[in-house]
Amino acid sequence: MLDAAIKQQLAAYLERLQQPIELVASLDASAAAQEMRELLHDIASLSAKVSVREDGTATRTPSFAVGRPGEAARIEFAGIPMGHEFTSLVLALLQTGGHPPKVAPEVIAQIEALDGEFRFETFISLSCHNCPDVVQALNLIAVLNPQATSAMIDGALFQREVEARKIMAVPTVFLNGEPFGQGRMTIEEIVARLDVGAEQRAAEKLAAKEAFDVLVVGGGPAGAAAAIYAARKGIRTGVLAERFGGQVLDTMAIENFISVKATDGPKLAAGLEQHVREYEVDIMNLQRAEALIPGERFHEVRTASGAVLKAKSVIVATGARWREMNVPGEREYRGQGVAYCPHCDGPLFKGKRVAVIGGGNSGVEAAIDLAGIVGHVTLLEFADALRADAVLQKKLYSLANVTVIKQAQTTEVHGDGGKVNALSYKDRASGETKRIELEGVFVQIGLLPNTDWLKGTLALSKHGEIEIDARGQTSLPGVFAAGDATTVPFKQIIIAMGAGATASLGAFDHLIRSSLPAAVAA
Template sequence: MLEASLKQQLNTYLQNIVRPIELVVSVNDSSKSKELEELAREISDMSGKISLKIKTNDSGRVPRMVVGAEGEEGRVTFAGVPMGHEFTSLVLALLQAGGHPSKAAPELLAQVKSLTKPMNFEVYVSLSCHNCPDVVQAINLMAVLNPNIKATMIDGGVFPKEVEEIGIMAVPTLMLNGQPFGNGRMTLEEIVNKVDDDADARKAAELSAKETYDVLVVGGGPAGSAAAIYAARKGIRTGVVADRFGGQVLDTLGIENFISVKETEGPKLAMALEEHVKQYNVDIMNTQKAVAVREVNGLKEVELANGGVLKAKSLILATGARWREMNVPGEAQYKTKGVAFCPHCDGPLFKGKPVAVIGGGNSGIEAAIDLAGIVEHVTVLEFSDTLRADAVLVKKAESLPNVRIIKEAQTTEVVGDGSKVTGLKYKDRTTNEIHQLELAGIFVQIGLVPNSEFLKDTLELTNRGEIVIDAKGQTSMAGVFAAGDVSTTPYKQIIISMGTGATAALSAFDYLIRN
């Protein structure tokens, strides 16, 4: 089942197992069961420290593989065949169950071990979802470390009936003890802090006690990372506070225009950014959301959602942007119930069903092309009379028999049955006629909104919410700079964001030495 090169890599990793582990595989006569059994046998044959038990006619989700230390009841379960993006999750589960230490921060690991509540996590995934492994790996590690915790990955493609009954229409969807817990990418730290009742108060006190920074960067995407590196290289006290390190890059699958790198994926680039920042003496404060900025006694203060306050002599705002929403009736109600923003993640959940893509730019047409190979039919709705996507993409989309492009179409309403999307209404802008499409899913790809709401009464913003900056990144408040997609910098591209981050850091250093 595994290719020779992959088997060789896996064999190398399995040498790190220090204590015996057991795989318990439940199968029936399905093709997926045969795949899982073959995978499990190949893995167990690679190491004398891995034993295998096969169960037939078992109850519960089948096929499934339970991973655990030998002699103990396994607490990490893979329901389905953990290949694709989830193969890495399987490898890490094998290593961690086998005693190989995690690279997570020691204080975070201690926090996981201290949790006392019984917790049964279930995460629904698709194997093409690049956001899902972060959640799977986080709950798996929690289950390995703490006997009060269980973790199960469920491949929605293998258990479609269960997915439909529960009403899951976006992945990853994380359940805790049978109740919805979260959607989308979540880090280990985010999950742990959400289940640890005292985490916010402890963290707020810890952050507020930190010394004043020379430069504090708010945001951990390409702009924030570049700013942190350039500031730290000047030998000044530098901190980065971020809602999630990597920013929107984490939600980007293919990147082919990052100069000197022919192609990469967003999560890989985000990891590389964080590792580069960590090469310097930078204080990284992750999973912390800024809610206010103010100036007090000549210092800049950043208030966080948990109540903590950080102080700095200069500030660089690089909070990036998020997907723009349609803001039409029904959209909010059916978000994650048919209204989606990531075709790579959620596309497989709509296999064989009709969907729409809102937006005719590069992201919209790329989404239509990707979805065309999965779904029954794709309808692209573009507001203007021309498509903004590159000609090569438009040509490809127009060549596909199950893709229809409608121009001058204004979406007016998302229609549903109370639990899921059933269609949408749009207005023909040339005739003002209202039309309705019967759909199972709607993928919104209409651009970005700056993450700047918390600065509305503090800094000068454009009518679109961008922070107004000059050529050096200076905002309307002295000593406060901005960079990347949240600013008025034209062209929202990764490489441009990095350049503006470097500019902001150099400008902040210049501000410090002059003041």
């Protein structure tokens, strides 16, 4: 099951086990069960501290549990955790075996103090790059808190259960049988939702902080670069982020980051955070900015929790989000057939009919990827020509199970009350409204800047982008901006990083000049 190189690496990891663990398999006669059996015995052969039993009685088969001998196992894998989930398996083995997790001590204490029954079930696809973070977070909660259990369920292997629960997106998490969350979630986000009173404590902690020299709002590439450049100047720097990493966390393949041939979003985001933490930067994660309040000496940023932070200068780097179609049915069926990540949710539509909305690079790439999984793809483009690169269009038109419709204005997403079953569009050439029967709609029509909270405070373009000059200065003295939330013409990771550095240097220059006596500054 495992090749020699992986076995060698895994054997080295298993040397870190501090306590014996056992893998308890619940198998059937399927080919997947045979693969699972081989995987478990391969793992056990690499360490004397790992044993395997095949007398499990789990309701889902094939599956296996990870636990300690003599104790009820609290982690379950219903499916073969390869691909992106192999790391989830390795961490489950190590953490169950006593290897300390790389999580902040205060988060560990918070998990251990949780009181109640927490039975988590996470439906994933093995191609989903967001799923492992959720699985690993819930597995760790199960390791640290004896009242918690965590089950990873491969949606492709347990299709009947996926259909019965009307799951149309991954990761989808159930807590005690009820929907808990969907999409990427960090362990801090999950624990904050479970811990009653956590938000109030966090708000009180924020409100007690001293004023910053530079407060960066946003934790994506632009925000991270701004924070590093500010901290290197030796000034008091803070980062307020709704989720550190930003939209990069939702990006699968990154192949145009100069000097790095290929990486992925979560890996790059982790590197950004690690780099920022090497400096004296106060990172305030899971906090959404709700208002910017200008002041003469200090600007203030009010968070959704009600806390107010003060800073001599502010750098806004709140990025952008997926643009919605804003048609009837889109929000009603989000996660029930309407999706925004083909890499994550594509496997759930195996053999089915789907539509991709958008003929740019993202839309055409999505259609190409989906064509290898689903039964048929219909790509709808509003304009009279696709905007994607020629090489992508050539590949798209070579696929037999793809139909391209141009001059198509999507007007409505239809469903049966539980999931999507059709889409309507207007033929812009004839004016006729047409209907396509399908099971999924993947929206790929660009981005919207996260600047709603700034309306009426800063000058914004007609597209809602923050207007900046060559130094990143906004219309408000002492407030700078960088990245996808601004009027910078190209929305790229590497450009956002450069813009973050520019804005940070601009802010530092502002601080120097504003602290000088008027005669000297002139």
